[in-house]
Amino acid sequence: MPRDLFEAARDAMKYAHAPYSKFPVGAAIRADDGKVYTGANIENLSFPQGWCAEPTAIGCMVMGGGKKIVEMAVVAEKLALCPPCGGCRQKIAEFAGPETRIYLCDDGGVQKTLTMDELLPFAFKTESLG
Ligand SMILES: O=c1ccn([C@H]2C[C@H](O)[C@@H](CO)O2)c(=O)[nH]1
Ligand SMILES: [Zn+2]
Secondary structure, three states: OOHHHHHHHHHHHOOOEOOOOOOOEEEEEEEOOOOEEEEEOEOOOOHHHOEOHHHHHHHHHHHHOOOOEEEEEEEEOOOOOOOOOHHHHHHHHOOOOOOOEEEEEEOOEEEEEEEHHHHOOOOOOHHHHO
16 A cells, blocks of 8 residues: 555645645645655636546646655545545556556545556547547
């Protein structure tokens, strides 16, 4: 169990800006460069302008030089697990492979492990472009 990744996601959650939903989320990526990149959700008074924790972490990874997601953890402050939303699944898939592992965590640690292929089956891929 990647405890360090869970702890990084939980630490990142403290930076969430979620005054509207009051649903802080943290995400942590272990990238192909061996580094861990983190993110939190950042909401906005104009509600559709806010975004999820996962794209914050992906943006940090890209700007830090990471190219691929090796594994990723997501945790929410509320007790329920936080499966990435549909849009985030597509964003994660951009930098993942079918076997990339995504860990859904609660405050006790990793509770569910999914592969990218399980998280986003029948995904839109480059082959789909023809
Ligand atoms: O996978 C998810 C799902 C939701 N949220 C955020 C969006 C919003 O700020 C709050 C409530 O939906 O949770 C994430 O950060 N990641
Ligand atoms: Zn999302």
